[in-house]
Amino acid sequence: MAAAGTSDALSLTFGALADPTRRTILARLSEGDAGVSELAALFPAISLQAVSKHLQVLERAGLVARGRIARQRPAHLRAEPIAEASAWLAYYRHFYEESLDRLGEHLARLQGAGPAGSEPGGS
Amino acid sequence: MAAAGTSDALSLTFGALADPTRRTILARLSEGDAGVSELAALFPAISLQAVSKHLQVLERAGLVARGRIARQRPAHLRAEPIAEASAWLAYYRHFYEESLDRLGEHLARLQGAGPAGSEPGGS
DNA sequence: CTTATATTCAACCCACTGGTTGAATGAGAT
């Protein structure tokens, strides 16, 4: 069902973001463009082809654009869909801001413990 | 292959958000708690059981908590995972803010001005 | 032209997802 290619932009974006490998790819891309092999080197456990597929998912969601330099097809981060997702989430902001008032400690944990390893935060 | 129940919180959250039906449920819940039948009434096209399953997905992601009032199990919005997702996305904020503000920044630089940048404000 | 590099295509596997229907459970109402 769901007609296979008919998902809306938000669903594509959240769907693309729902995978740790892809989030790591985006984090890497946030530090500069990179080709498939270069990205694949970050994931010794999975094949180059799998990374290529991840890139295609990100591309379909509009989160990366691909160029062509020599025989490479470097991926470039596009943040527009992230902005859209962010805007969608922002609607719920007052809910968690409310709970932040009551649960300051929990907030500290959310922001401090944060995404392990692969996630952004470095540099 | 992801070991079935081993996804991290962020993946569960984004995964739960990647479905329009579930996003609609959350939107409805943002206006007040509701039971399954009440929520199912919003989706004449799909069965009550399907809605119940969606609720379970949202629950697994921590986006809703369930209570018990009479013979109903009202769903209640929990925004903490949204806050986490928001925090993750926030890392990429400067990318889209940059493109929105690129012209302004460029002008500021030409004038030798300091940290001009327009206040993010909204979001 | 041949070879090496970078990436994609194709076929396949299996787990998970979104949906269905039908039966089972839980808890008020009578």
Add this chain to the structure above:
DNA sequence: ATCTCATTCAACCAGTGGGTTGAATATAAG
């Protein structure tokens, strides 16, 4: 106890998703 409403469980189906391997397609370099 029985009936009824609200919800979940169970079995099933088709489609998708993440992964694999092997072959194919550019493009650069010798």
